[in-house]
Amino acid sequence: MKFCIIIPAHNEEDSIGLTLDSLVKQSLLPQEIIVVNDNSTDKTKEIVEGFQQQYNFIKLVNNTSSNLHLPGTKIINAFYKGYEIANKDFDVICKFDADLIFPLNYLEQLAFHFKKDETIGMVAGYCYIEKNNQWILENLTRDDHIRGALKAYTKSCFQAIGKLKKSMGWDTTDELLAKFYNYKILLDKSLHVKHLKPTGISYNKSAKHLQGEAMYKMRYGFLLTLLTAFKMGLKKKSFTYFYNFIIGYIKAFLNKPEQLVSQEQGKFIRNLRWKGIKEKLF
Missing domain, CATH: 3.90.550.10 (Spore Coat Polysaccharide Biosynthesis Protein SpsA; Chain A)
Structure with a gap:
């Protein structure tokens, strides 16, 4: 190949x-x-x-x-x-x-x-x-x-x-x-x-806002974004990370940047994510 x-x-x-x-x-x-x-x-x-x-x-x-x-x-x-x-x-x-x-x-x-x-x-x-x-x-x-x-x-x-x-x-x-x-x-x-360089060591506050913006662009919706931000905040043991994540989503929701996926693809992504959550819970 x-x-x-x-x-x-x-x-x-x-x-x-x-x-x-x-x-x-x-x-x-x-x-x-x-x-x-x-x-x-x-x-x-x-x-x-x-x-x-x-x-x-x-x-x-x-x-x-x-x-x-x-x-x-x-x-x-x-x-x-x-x-x-x-x-x-x-x-x-x-x-x-x-x-x-x-x-x-x-x-x-x-x-x-x-x-x-x-x-x-x-x-x-x-x-x-x-x-x-x-x-x-x-x-x-x-x-x-x-x-x-x-x-x-x-x-x-x-x-x-x-x-x-x-x-x-x-x-x-x-x-x-x-x-x-x-x-x-x-x-x-x-x-x-x-x-050789652990991920995220050079990310700044404005960059972390982009995490939440990305959730908007992928059409996750607020609830899935909230759950993702909460999980990542716990993993990193950082309320600030969770806060920046959510602020990024809200800013994107208000400013409405171009989204990365179509409505059909967004629906598929949400269903896929909810299926994964349900499998982990049950």
């Missing part, structure tokens, strides 16, 4: 070399790796250029953007800068973060799953973070959700879901739409990916 990997990177000099090193040593090499240097002010560009000199399947795109960290919009805008120059003759397209170290059989194992069942649209491993000199499962990982850091889609799934949305919530919307179009999502517990 032909893999196209796009890696948005902003000031990743401490990790991009480790990420690329793990990818160029894969048992199944990708067709191409496109690194989008997104307004970096460190040595990210120079490190990628060093790999370019050794591997002809690595490409570099230099992009100018804001330094403001806004989850979703900034990273997906950078992804599309890479997608513009990508060879569209791929079987699988990946959006990877620049702070991951992959096991050397990672792409081969993804290809195995995709070939085994053509109804599988997305596959990934699990993120592990270092704590007390040990690599442990990152506590944000769920068995039914692929992290935004390591997305991989078959071409048909990627096209069916309308590619990636330029908004916070893109990495949940993609999975919900994949299910809407009858694609399966698979997580392989044997694939342990080292995540």
Whole structure:
């Protein structure tokens, strides 16, 4: 299978070399790796250029953007800068973060799953973070959700879901739409990916408001949003997180930004979420 990997990177000099090193040593090499240097002010560009000199399947795109960290919009805008120059003759397209170290059989194992069942649209491993000199499962990982850091889609799934949305919530919307179009999502517990920077460490207050806005854009409705915010607030042991989440939804409800899914898709998403809640309760 032909893999196209796009890696948005902003000031990743401490990790991009480790990420690329793990990818160029894969048992199944990708067709191409496109690194989008997104307004970096460190040595990210120079490190990628060093790999370019050794591997002809690595490409570099230099992009100018804001330094403001806004989850979703900034990273997906950078992804599309890479997608513009990508060879569209791929079987699988990946959006990877620049702070991951992959096991050397990672792409081969993804290809195995995709070939085994053509109804599988997305596959990934699990993120592990270092704590007390040990690599442990990152506590944000769920068995039914692929992290935004390591997305991989078959071409048909990627096209069916309308590619990636330029908004916070893109990495949940993609999975919900994949299910809407009858694609399966698979997580392989044997694939342990080292995540060098824990998720959310650079999110600010305005970014956390975007969590609630994303619920509006995905047509969750207020009650589902309230339950989600409450669960996440408990998990993070933070009333402020819960408050910001709800304020974000209310602001979106009043301002009415463009939604990410159609009414039909929104109804499917709500039914799917309520079904999941009922299964957990009963």
